[in-house]
Structure formats: C-alpha cells, structure tokens
Amino acid sequence: MTQAKPAPSGALQTVHVALGARAYDIVIGRGALAEAGSRIAQLAPGGKAAIVTDARVGALYGQRLADDLSRAGLRPTLVSVPPGEGSKSFPRLIEVCDAILAARIERGDLVVALGGGVIGDLAGFAAAITRRGLRFVQIPTTLLAQVDSSVGGKTGINSAHGKNLVGAFHQPSLVIADTALLDSLSEREFRAGYAEVVKYGLIDDPAFFAWCETNAEAIFGPGPARDHAVAVSCRAKAAVVARDEREDGDRALLNLGHTFAHALERATGYDGSRLVHGEAVAIGMALAFRFSAMQGLCPQEDAARVGVHLASLGLPTRLQDVPGGIGTAETLVEAMAQDKKVKRGELTFILARGIGRSFIARGVAAADVRDFLVGELAGA
C-alpha cells in the first residue's frame, strides 16, 4: 500500500473512494483549500451551501471559505457550534438541522463540514437526516479528520450510553484535505492524529509502519513526508471502505485499538482536557498489541516496538498515562460491553499476530480482558 516515493511538495494528490453510485474523490495537499470554491461549485452550480464549523475553526477559515464559495456562484450560510466533543450531542444536532432548514437548503444543495472530526461527524449526520439526506462535503482541518473520520461515511453523535451510538452511514460527495491547515494545530492535536496514521501500518502495512518509524520527525513538520502520510492513510482507508462500506466484515479492522479507546473515553467522561480520541487510540493500540502478546498471538517484541514508537512521539501508551485515573478493570470491561461492536453479548476485538498482521477476533472472553487490564493497572 505504501508508495515508493512521496509526491513532490505542492502537487495535489487525489484518492478515489470506489463506491459505485456513492463514489467520491479525496483531494490532498498543501493549498487544496484554495480550490475548494470551484470544486464544490461543480457539485451544485448556483446552489446553496450551509458551512457547518466550530467557533475556533470558523474564526480562522469560515469567512474565507464563504467568500470563495460566493465567488464560485454558490450562496453560502455559516453555521457555528462550540468546539469540542460535547457538540456531538442531540441538542447541537437539532440546532444544526434547524439552521440548515432555516437556510432553506434543499435537495440538490450542499452541506459543507469545515472542521475536525467532531464537525465532520455532526454535520455529516445532520446532512444525512435533514430532508432525509442532503449531499455534503468534508473539509477536514485536523490530522485526525484528514486521515480517518472524513473518509468512509460514518457520521454520528454520542449518547449517554456511549460514543457514536446514534448516527448514519452517509458518504460525502467530496473531501478536501489541505495539509497546510495542519500547520496551526497544537503539537498535542497533531500527535493525536498521528496515532491513526500509525494504525494503517499496524493493520496490514508493515513497510508503512517502518517508514513512519524512520520519518516521524518529517511527518510532524510541513512538507512532502506529511502529505505522503496523509495520502497513504486515505488510500488505505478508501480501500477498506470500498470493500465493506457498512462494516459487515473487514472494515472492522479500522477499529484497531478502538474498543479499548472508547471505554477509556467513556471512563474520562469524554473530557478532552484529560484524553482526546487519538490519545485513547494510542493507548488502545498499545493495549491491543500487549493483549495479543499475552494471549500468545503476537511476538512480545512487536508489542514493545509499537509502544516504543508511540511513546517516542509523546503519545500515551498505558492506562496510567491518563491524568486522573480511569477507574477499575471492571468498569472498563462494562463500558466495552455497551460498545456497539458487540454481537449477542460477546466482545469483538481487533487483535494482531504481529505488526501489519491485525485480524478480527470474535468471542473474546470478557474475563480474559479483565484479567489483562488488572495486570496493566498493577503496572505488570
């Protein structure tokens, strides 16, 4: 899956998501946003567009995008919600649906999600259910959103019962991933997104993982290594989604680390000051590899290598790394049992036989997971 060489700096790359009638392109590279107006206008010439963003991203890019869309002949309306995971809620969903209707966005018009994963999930879900489905465009502004959440059509909000438990599969019509927008991310936010980049290597591309180990520093700076990392990630995700759009099979591999991660996020009350999604995924992937090793599925040295690489970039890899603690092994297992990747009460995990050799493990005994977590919490 890894390209032999990164593309030259400045050139835009296009990854196609092959989903038949729902196929679309992901445009990747520095400066892609400058072309957003004309590309979006091609989807709905002369139409209306509701730009959904958060107050922070909106202040940086909202008016600029609205002006670009106007120049391209569209009629934009800006809709803003507060930043943060808390906006993936029913109250904000209702607000956004109402704002889309108030802007008289009709079938044939567009919703544009301008922001990170929260905005993409919220605006995408609002687009999915307003007038029973409006087309939408993703303009992801974080690394996490560019390499993961903006691609593949999963949209949704959180419930008191857990993360992403209410939502829809709704594919975007276009994704524009301008890597220059990542220049303004905090180190912590970039790092969190990087965990999802590493994930694609761990799933089935050991050469890409090795490339990440060698090039991590370059990926964290602006330049062709970063663009390459985003493009490889999008290509990997697009391939999985094209094979299994609705997660009836293979797509579950993308959940590597996520069953643990969702339980951790729940245990910390989705409080981003303590733990953001990418950090939870970093811990989750390290746990999945150590659990695999403890079960005799995966070499200890591969599990160690995963932990070392993530930790070398400042990512958390152990339960103890979560500020304020994460409760007991029992509460974590209970949280996993409510996760939607549950079939008839059995736990499903993505485990690994080695780096780049992940697989779907069904029927994992909750008792084994609890024992493992007890050991982890004891610092074993």
Next chain:
Amino acid sequence: MTQAKPAPSGALQTVHVALGARAYDIVIGRGALAEAGSRIAQLAPGGKAAIVTDARVGALYGQRLADDLSRAGLRPTLVSVPPGEGSKSFPRLIEVCDAILAARIERGDLVVALGGGVIGDLAGFAAAITRRGLRFVQIPTTLLAQVDSSVGGKTGINSAHGKNLVGAFHQPSLVIADTALLDSLSEREFRAGYAEVVKYGLIDDPAFFAWCETNAEAIFGPGPARDHAVAVSCRAKAAVVARDEREDGDRALLNLGHTFAHALERATGYDGSRLVHGEAVAIGMALAFRFSAMQGLCPQEDAARVGVHLASLGLPTRLQDVPGGIGTAETLVEAMAQDKKVKRGELTFILARGIGRSFIARGVAAADVRDFLVGELAGA
C-alpha cells in the same frame, strides 16, 4: 393493478417489495398478528426486540405481542410514547433511541413498530440511526399506516420548519398488516386512511377508483373487500417504491394531494382534533384535481367525481371544511415553499389529466397556486 377478485376471507396475502438486498414481504389479512411471533423470530432467532408503541395501542396489543415474541424465543422490551402526531419530535426520538440502547439492542436484534403512522415513522427513524442502523418490523394498526406509511422505508419526525423534514430512508425487514386490528378504529380514523386508498386509484388505476366507488361501504366493514383494498394499495405502493426507492423520480406520484395537505397540517399546527393527515390528503387531492381542471389539464367532471366520492364518505374536500379556518392563501403558499418537495425555489405538484392519470408537474408558478386558493377560499 387491480385484482380481478378479492381473496377469500381469512386467507393471508403476501405482497413482496422487490428491493434487492433490502427486499421484504408485507403479510396482509385478518389474523396476521397471531403469526407475528414466529415470523419475527425467523429474522433474529433468540435475539432481542424493542417493541415501540403508544400508550393507547400498547394497552390493546402490547403485552400480547410481547408474550408472542417471548414464546417464539425472542427477548422483548416494551417502549411506550404518548399517542399523537406530537410524538414525531426530537424529544421523543431521543427517548426511544435511549430506550433501545438501554435494552441493549445490538446489531442483529430488532426494533418492532406497533402502532399507526406516527409510531412507524418514529420507531423506524430511531431504528435507522441507533447504532447507525438496526433492522425493524412494522406492525401497522391503522388503515393509513397499513396502506401507506408502513411500506416504503420513509421514516422521520417533524421540525418547527415543517412535517417530516428530519428523517431517513430505512426499509423494514417485514410488515405485518392485520386487518382485524382495524375493527377497533374510530369511523373518523378509518375514513382518514381511506383517503390514501383512493389515492392509488387516482394516481394510475382508474378501475380501482371505480371499484372503490362501488364498494366503499363494504371496505368500511370487516371482510374481503377491505382486505382487497389494503392488498391492492400495498401492491401499488410496493411497485412504485421498487422502481424509485429514494424518490428521485416516479415515487413523487405518491405525493398526490400531499403538498396541499402538508401546508394545511402546518396551518392547523398539526392539531389532530382539527385535521388529521388523511383528512388533509382528502382536501389536498380534491384541490389538486380542481387546480388541474382550472389549468385546463383535467376534465371538470373528473375533478367533480373525486370530490363527490370523498365527500360521500364524510371526508373533507374544501378549505372551508377545516374547523377554525386555515388562514390566507399567502400563508398556505409560504408553507408549501418550505415543503421538502421543493427544488431551487420552484413548486412541484402532482397534478392530473384525469382520474388515474396523475403526473409530476415541476415549476408550477406560486402565483397560480395563490390565485387558485384565493378563489377556493372565496367559495368559487
């Protein structure tokens, strides 16, 4: 589309909705509910089922259905909301989603909608978005729901901006239409559903309309004429839905009378004591035919025949028939412009060249509609 002869009393009929991977059966007839347990259990042997119902229908059939499902090996949970259109709201949707999650309904389990159109729309939408899509079964308990809303996968709730403006296309896995449940409907409720039966004749089946004119009294009583009317209606709707699942074309014909009807319902604040949906549709169909006649599209005598038949059964056919009045022509046209069947500000109506000769009319001038309504209000 009309069968030569009604099926013998007591025999269950099956109408197949040919939607490929999303195909399903509609089982129609007296006593169909007695088979619900075994038929539903075949969809998810040993699984869980959340039965969503309203307080009134639940009191009549809720526990009986739950017991039947238990006997068939399923694990049912009853979820009840207040009866009435008011339950097609975000607050009730949130309650139902929460109850489904609290019951730990997982992928592979089922949601069962037991009730009229409100319950089918609400429970179907909750099923569509909880865990990004759960399978569901429709058990419609009103004539309106049996012949219209339970078939075809349109689900949703109302918004402050209008009716059904938030929702999803989500096909049921099975529909069970027990015509014996209609025995307990009030005359008014049966009549309202009958308007949708007549609609299928008016769209493209003049022989069925003539059959309705002759057999209306029998349809209102228990017996083979009623079952025949339900089966013909379901077959007609199934055929349209199979051709055009997401209303990109032909399916819009099913909206005959509905653009007017939605405006009327909005003007009366969705107050069922003044106007229920089927009554609004009766007025809407009569208006659509009179407007078509005024435009010179349809013979005056066909428009008159539609009005006479509906009125002979006690259905309203004029704006003046709405108790308390419905405001001005301007406010009605404004309400239509916010209806979701609007493309780029132009009004789309279903008009007719005669009984059984309906067609989609795009770009209808709002001024013509307003002038027509001014005349209607003046009692022209």
